[in-house]
Amino acid sequence: MSENKKKYREISEIGEFGLINHITKDINLKHSNTLKGVGDDAAVIDYGEICAVVTTDLLIEGIHFNLIYTPLKHLGYKAVVVNLSDVYAMNAIPKQIIVSIAISKKFAIEHVEEIYEGIKLACENYNIDLIGGDTSSSLTGLAISITAIGEAQKEDIVYRNTAKKNDILCVTGNLGSAYMGLQLLEREKELFNNDPNFKPSLEGYDYILQRQLKPEARKEIIEFFKDLGIKPTSMIDISDGLSSEIKHICEKSDVGCKIFQDKIPIDENASNMANEFNMEPLTAALNGGEDYELLFTINVNDLEKVQNNPLIHPIGHIADKDHGAVLITSSGKSIHLQAQGWIH
Numbered sequence: 001m002s003e004n005k006k007k008y009r010e011i012s013e014i015g016e017f018g019l020i021n022h023i024t025k026d027i028n029l030k031h032s033n034t035l036k037g038v039g040d041d042a043a044v045i046d047y048g049e050i051c052a053v054v055t056t057d058l059l060i061e062g063i064h065f066n067l068i069y070t071p072l073k074h075l076g077y078k079a080v081v082v083n084l085s086d087v088y089a090m091n092a093i094p095k096q097i098i099v100s101i102a103i104s105k106k107f108a109i110e111h112v113e114e115i116y117e118g119i120k121l122a123c124e125n126y127n128i129d130l131i132g133g134d135t136s137s138s139l140t141g142l143a144i145s146i147t148a149i150g151e152a153q154k155e156d157i158v159y160r161n162t163a164k165k166n167d168i169l170c171v172t173g174n175l176g177s178a179y180m181g182l183q184l185l186e187r188e189k190e191l192f193n194n195d196p197n198f199k200p201s202l203e204g205y206d207y208i209l210q211r212q213l214k215p216e217a218r219k220e221i222i223e224f225f226k227d228l229g230i231k232p233t234s235m236i237d238i239s240d241g242l243s244s245e246i247k248h249i250c251e252k253s254d255v256g257c258k259i260f261q262d263k264i265p266i267d268e269n270a271s272n273m274a275n276e277f278n279m280e281p282l283t284a285a286l287n288g289g290e291d292y293e294l295l296f297t298i299n300v301n302d303l304e305k306v307q308n309n310p311l312i313h314p315i316g317h318i319a320d321k322d323h324g325a326v327l328i329t330s331s332g333k334s335i336h337l338q339a340q341g342w343i344h
């Protein structure tokens, strides 16, 4: 077959984002009501009175979660929350989810029940209707794919590509905790694998473990924006680490930025864990993932309105594109942010 002569390229040559760009670059949108296709936290469809916001996420056993230390109920909860986070990142309100699962033979009915307990709890906590899905068997393990659908007025929707020079960059909550929770779980797993009599000691680490295993999405921030009449100028959720998400906002908005190490919120539970690992806490905040906080920009005139909210932390500002995306360290050094792998 002539196909044999074809040169195949490793996906690792271009990476996940490169692959997404590669397969989606020639998509032409056919419908005028598709306001946003690929390229933001969610797609946006205009139905006149209201816009629908749609996003999907896929969780694969062994890639996104390890069942050795992940309770199934938490897994179900997290699978919902990661999708809601993408809806909130559009400044929209999630309303429905569709859940698809593939299950291998090692799972019993009771296991699937536990996953659904978590899914249903998230639906209660975030006021979401579960409206359908698909169920399949799997040869290799568990896979959960959830699609979330949200609503917003067209003029309220916030994209990643609309940050403007001099806007203030803010993050919610704190960063790096979920990553440090994962490091702890991986460490205890290794110790257990080497000695089955080893008893994992997870006591006193509740906060970082909860951030890794049962994260929450920032519903209250979107409500806060509505109550105070604030519309961010751009927004994204932080699923892959602060550096990566800042680069997305800067690249899509055609701007640069300056952020300050001293302003980046890191919980002391995460700092302590990082110190135990001889690791810089900043590295966990910049390059760790799964915090599901929001990163957004606001006009300087709105700064006063957000400053009294203890969950919102201004970390820097948007600058000209040729400035690049720069971090000013505590010692005053300028470092260019890398999408991944900035090492102290």
Ligand code: ADP
Residues within 6 Å of the ligand: 020, 023, 024, 037, 038, 039, 040, 041, 042, 043, 057, 086, 239
């Ligand atoms: P997020 O981290 O916010 O979930 P991703 O990095 O997964 O976003 O995806 C970035 C963009 O690429 C999104 O708009 C998403 O819908 C789109 N995308 C990801 N994978 C595919 C795919 N296989 N086909 C089409 N679009 C995709």
Ligand code: MG
Residues within 6 Å of the ligand: 041, 085, 086, 089, 236, 237, 238, 239
């Ligand atoms: Mg996102």
